[in-house]
Amino acid sequence: MVDVLLQAGAVGVAVLLFVLGWIAPKPSMDRADREIAYLRQALADERAAREAERETYRLESAGANAAALEAAKTTVHLLQDLRERNQPEARR
Template sequence: MTDVLIQAGAVGVVVLLYHLGWLVPKPSMDRADREIAYLRQALEDERAARAAERETYRLESAPATAAAIEAAKTTAHLLTDLRKRNQPEARR
């Protein structure tokens, strides 16, 4: 089949290239370019929204995180003091 198209001359070569997908009509390429631009913009919008969501979560959870850290420090201090009181040397 390829031999027949090549023997047909330039028209055969064009038909072969079109059949292989190397030649594409301009309206199809324009439509594909518009779709790619739309998808890139949608991706950028999604990335920006996700970054804003992460920042909001960080700001909302900061007070709770600070409170948890303070509670952990207080607990560590109390446990250290309790250990010192329960050592045999401290009882004498």
């Protein structure tokens, strides 16, 4: 079949290249280029949305983290106070 296409001249070579996928019609390539551009933009939008979601989570959890840290400091203070109160009793 390749021999037949090559013997057909330039048209045969063009058909062979088309069949092999080395050349493609311009409308198909334009459509593929638009799809690639659309997918790249969708990926960029998704990345931006994910980054915004991470930032929102960080901001929302900052208050809870500060409250937990303050509770931990208070607990340490209370435990130290209890330890100091119980140490003189243990010496008696």
